[in-house]
Amino acid sequence: MTAPKLVLSDDQWRERLTPEEFAVLRQAGTERPFTGEYTDTKTEGVYQCRACGAELFRSTEKFESHCGWPSFFDPADSESVILRADDSMGMRRVEVLCANCHSHLGHVFEGEGYPTPTDQRYCINSISLRLVPAGS
Template sequence: MGYEVEKSDDQWRAQLSAAEYHVLRRGGTEQPFSHPYETDTTVGVYACRACGAELFASETKFDAQCGWPAFYSPLAGDRVEYIEDRSLGRVRTEVRCASCGSHLGHVFEGEGFDTPTDQRYCINGIALKFSQADDA
């Protein structure tokens, strides 16, 4: 699949830290409870750390107590893409940035959270870059 932002593996390695590269470009996962975005309540927008595409609004973030930032919806449906993931011996839905194909995390449904969508976008904090709202 072609993406709006395409770079060689060497270019991604030069741009991203080793940990960012592992998560964003190799589909890794950061350690749970290791990123401050999980509990940060500052108002703003979360963008893809690799390409800067705006992905999630802080207003859709909630405390799922899962160890990673959780959102109930992306900014728009076309901001992310969904890939079937069977890597752990069960079916999950991987979430990637639609602009550059970087791995963000996974989305889960039907867990009973009191959110408008009953979805939990479980996103690696290291995959995101936060911009505080101007009026915050």
């Protein structure tokens, strides 16, 4: 895995982020399902990393998965995220990180049968994202 472009100490991250944001973005926490601000959002725009502002996803790749978190079938650019094995919680998953600052975003799942072009579901915490509406 390549080194992050933005490197801050935990204290510096704590100054930038709320305690809830820090818990998810920097400590790989997860927000409760169906509670995030972007779970059901249909606003057109770009989803950025809440920690560093890097463009991660676009509303054109967002879809309704009814899983409790925003779901995307593809990142805005394949190099905007890093995927790595996550064997925590007694299961094998693939963690999604922001390539720019290595903040935790969520997980990606494959082969679930959603009618999307990639058959992938990037299950992303709302608190890891910031939506910039189209035209802003």
